[in-house]
Amino acid sequence: xxxxxxxxxxxxxxxxxxxxxxxxxxxxxxxxxxxxxxxxxxxxxxxxxxxxxxxxxxxxxxxxxxxxxxxxxxxxxxxxxxxxxxxxxxxxxxxxxxxxxxxxxxxxxxxxxxxxxxxxxxxxxxxxxxxxxxxxxxxxxxxxxxxxxxxxxxxxxxxxxxxxxxxxxxxxxxxxxxxxxxxxxxxxxxxxxxxxxxxxxxxxxxxxxxxxxxxxxxxxxxxxxxxxxxxxxxxxxxxxxxxxxxxxxxxxxxxxxxxxxxxxxxxxxxxxxxxxxxxxxxxxxxxxxxxxxxxxxxxxxxxxxxxxxxxxxxxxxxxxxxxxxxxxxxxxxxxxxxxxxxxxxxxxxxxxxxxxxxxxxxxxxxxxxx
Amino acid sequence: xxxxxxxxxxxxxxxxxxxxxxxxxxxxxxxxxxxxxxxxxxxxxxxxxxxxxxxxxxxxxxxxxxxxxxxxxxxx
Amino acid sequence: xxxxxxxxxxxxxxxxxxxxxxxxxxxxxxxxxxxxxxxxxxxxxxxxxxxxxxxxxxxxxxxxxxxxxxxxxxxxxxxxxxxxxxxxxxxxxxxxxxxxxxxxxxxxxxxxxxxxxxxxxxxxxxxxxxxxxxxxxxxxxxxxxxxxxxxxxxxxxxxxxxxxxxxxxxxxxxxxxxxxxxxxxxxxxxxxxxxxxxxxxxxxxxxxxxxxxxxxxxxxxxxxxxxxxxxxxxxxxxxxxxxxxxxxxxxxxxxxxxxxxxxxxxxxxxxxxxxxxxxxxxxxxxxxxxxxxxxxxxxxxxxxxxxxxxxxxxxxxxxxxxxxxxxxxxxxxxxxxxxxxxxxxxxxxxxxxxxxxxxxxxxxxxxxxxxxxxxx
Numbered sequence: 171x172x173x174x175x176x177x178x179x180x181x182x183x184x185x186x187x188x189x190x191x192x193x194x195x196x197x198x199x200x201x202x203x204x205x206x207x208x209x210x211x212x213x214x215x216x217x218x219x220x221x222x223x224x225x226x227x228x229x230x231x232x233x234x235x236x237x238x239x240x241x242x243x244x245x246x247x248x249x250x251x252x253x254x255x256x257x258x259x260x261x262x263x264x265x266x267x268x269x270x271x272x273x274x275x276x277x278x279x280x281x282x283x284x285x286x287x288x289x290x291x292x293x294x295x296x297x298x299x300x301x302x303x304x305x306x307x308x309x310x311x312x313x314x315x316x317x318x319x320x321x322x323x324x325x326x327x328x329x330x331x332x333x334x335x336x337x338x339x340x341x342x343x344x345x346x347x348x349x350x351x352x353x354x355x356x357x358x359x360x361x362x363x364x365x366x367x368x369x370x371x372x373x374x375x376x377x378x379x380x381x382x383x384x385x386x387x388x389x390x391x392x393x394x395x396x397x398x399x400x401x402x403x404x405x406x407x408x409x410x411x412x413x414x415x416x417x418x419x420x421x422x423x424x425x426x427x428x429x430x431x432x433x434x435x436x437x438x439x440x441x442x443x444x445x446x447x448x449x450x451x452x453x454x455x456x457x458x459x460x461x462x463x464x465x466x467x468x469x470x471x472x473x474x475x476x477x478x479x480x481x482x483x484x485x486x487x488x489x490x491x492x493x494x495x496x497x498x499x500x501x502x503x504x505x506x507x508x509x510x511x512x513x514x515x516x517x518x519x520x521x522x523x524x525x526x527x528x529x530x531x532x533x534x535x536x537x538x539x540x
Numbered sequence: 541x542x543x544x545x546x547x548x549x550x551x552x553x554x555x556x557x558x559x560x561x562x563x564x565x566x567x568x569x570x571x572x573x574x575x576x577x578x579x580x581x582x583x584x585x586x587x588x589x590x591x592x593x594x595x596x597x598x599x600x601x602x603x604x605x606x607x608x609x610x611x612x613x614x615x616x
Numbered sequence: 617x618x619x620x621x622x623x624x625x626x627x628x629x630x631x632x633x634x635x636x637x638x639x640x641x642x643x644x645x646x647x648x649x650x651x652x653x654x655x656x657x658x659x660x661x662x663x664x665x666x667x668x669x670x671x672x673x674x675x676x677x678x679x680x681x682x683x684x685x686x687x688x689x690x691x692x693x694x695x696x697x698x699x700x701x702x703x704x705x706x707x708x709x710x711x712x713x714x715x716x717x718x719x720x721x722x723x724x725x726x727x728x729x730x731x732x733x734x735x736x737x738x739x740x741x742x743x744x745x746x747x748x749x750x751x752x753x754x755x756x757x758x759x760x761x762x763x764x765x766x767x768x769x770x771x772x773x774x775x776x777x778x779x780x781x782x783x784x785x786x787x788x789x790x791x792x793x794x795x796x797x798x799x800x801x802x803x804x805x806x807x808x809x810x811x812x813x814x815x816x817x818x819x820x821x822x823x824x825x826x827x828x829x830x831x832x833x834x835x836x837x838x839x840x841x842x843x844x845x846x847x848x849x850x851x852x853x854x855x856x857x858x859x860x861x862x863x864x865x866x867x868x869x870x871x872x873x874x875x876x877x878x879x880x881x882x883x884x885x886x887x888x889x890x891x892x893x894x895x896x897x898x899x900x901x902x903x904x905x906x907x908x909x910x911x912x913x914x915x916x917x918x919x920x921x922x923x924x925x926x927x928x929x930x931x932x933x934x935x936x937x938x939x940x941x942x943x944x945x946x947x948x949x950x951x952x953x954x955x956x957x958x959x960x961x962x963x964x965x966x967x968x969x970x971x972x973x974x975x976x977x978x979x980x981x982x983x984x985x986x987x988x989x990x991x992x
Contacts, residue, residue: 187945187946188943188945191945191946191950191951192945192951192979194951194952195945195950195951195952195975195979198951198952198955199951206958208722209722209725209726210725211721211722211725213721213957219956219957220957223957459579462579512980515979517980518663520661520662520663521626522626522629522662522663522664522667522840523626523629523630523633523663523666523667524662524663524664524665524666524667524840525663525666525980526660526661526662526663526977526978526980527976527977527978527979527980528977529956529975529976559652559653559654559679559758559760559810559811559812559813559838560654560812560838561760561812561815561868572767572771573737585735585737587735587737587764587767587768587771589763589767589770589876589880590763590767590816590874590876590877590880591876592876601812601815601868603760603761603764603812604707604734604735604736604757604760604761604764605734605735605736605737605738605764605768606735606763606764606767608760608763608812608815608816608874608877609815609868609870609874611867611868612867
């Protein structure tokens, strides 16, 4: 053991100053974000800090709506005793088709999933298309069919829509926007601010597949096994977890910004620390290898059919069993634990035996993937 | 990675600051440019001017488009 | 091809950590500097410092060739990029570095044609594909990267490309280390040497650290086990009162360096008499410009740029961080006015800069585990 010595006292003093500096930074980070940028850059679309500042600093304050304030995956509104959820999403994917899916599927599943994550059974969607002049009609036909198939698989109807055309050179083929409405399940007691020390965090399947599938489609990767987008409707998994009642704290689909972004949002909303055990996070070797090559942590890579759930400690094993019984979630895992060590922070216990912080994204390592 | 795909700035991987060197295998050589594949099977054009002994099948360490050295056989 | 998981093996790490604890004298505080952003990244990414005893401290030095580029040089690159003839190409690393009034990312958002590349060869190919435009490559990096620029220029010359130019900001590793060692502010015990720079220049250029300044050097690989092993080798030298340049990265680094690299660098580049390093001031013979034989490709000769020396913002303490004199969190603006999303100085811009690495990964209450002491 280290003996007490003059140099040790110096170290202790330094540690106190470091803790002070860290506390000051924590206060700065907790302050409401302001939007001060002069121009929109690609970083604003990444789902990380710039996006957060844009939404919290410019957009949300302008609408001053209590239903918007939690900035959850969907907004909740009660009409004549019926609790409804409403959400919208736009899809600007390049390329339009990729291993495992296409923009049409993403557009349906993405909105269905935002409803599922607030515990609302998806009911109906609208579909808005912005088409580029010159788009091959066969491509459009294929995407419309993809939307229809995905809607049937998710048990939702597309009941209204719109179509616009813009000149050649805009819209990268097509942009798609879907809006969805769902009915809140009475079992849902969900809030991102409800995580408590001792809670466990689960993911429903191996991570990072969608973002890497897009990279595959853009570059000329040749892998022995394919990486395929994980796009799928998440209502079956959400429905299964809702059986936990108030032992299910919150669910989020880990889209732009990946699992890391979701965990940071939850840690900040609840004022807790989430510690992730790196060795327990399910990542396929193909995704791990591709991420390594690109210098990206798979925790930041977008998914389109993977959910993150926070549950009470005593419900963790049950939650895992419920998820693993759902098709597509057989690889679910418990990846982390909530504590009160620090406020609003995500920490990784590295497989090597050390620890590091896992903050929100700053820039955009993989643009135009969803 | 194609230059015209690169719309993003990548704040999580600084090629020069990290002094990163990626292992690749030389697939074929055309004069001084090797067509190499990385661990994901992606092809890269790599300048071989610093490793004149490189042959198809050589394992090279690549930084910013140049092979710095040939890794010996049996190296992990 | 295997992935390098065996080098990350936690069990081996614990063994090395145990040996380090045994060897570290409890009444001594060791300060070991690494001068390579790759090592900074490894240390933070894997939490290597958590495995060291509290009296073995890793200090991050000026190993970030992006971090040391003065703001005025970035302004010059932006001025070049604003020329409508020009396509400015650079590594992603440079795009967020703030100049006097904005970064290349912001210039791009305002309409300049700025494109990210992974290799100068990509930039040359853009030039060949766009004969009506001028393509300028914003070259940065130490001796690991300069050969890539040099080989590309040789190729451009051989293929008679007339619309490709290089704006050279290459710097060399030895002068800033020497400047650090001369500095009175600093008390260091040893250095961890930059593995891939040494693949090019070899181990020889670092001998002066041991012979002239009496500090051990261990040239290290980049996996966390490599770094731990290098720390152990340093502690062994100190315990045995040896002072040498040792090579931990023998699988890759040749003692004499790469003779081809010396040849191409000598052909394409020459040393500038002096160059300003952000935070370190002017250092002589520390940077490269294009030689006379390659004057036709020199962007500094082709474009007239403001060339204004922009002083660092008063609040910026990057210089002291780069020298290892203060820790990132000791900088008055760290984490408050200067954050990764709104960086004031380059230590925060580059992901391997000491401040960014600490902010993104290391901002934790330190908890040193005390591994089982091993009988050595």
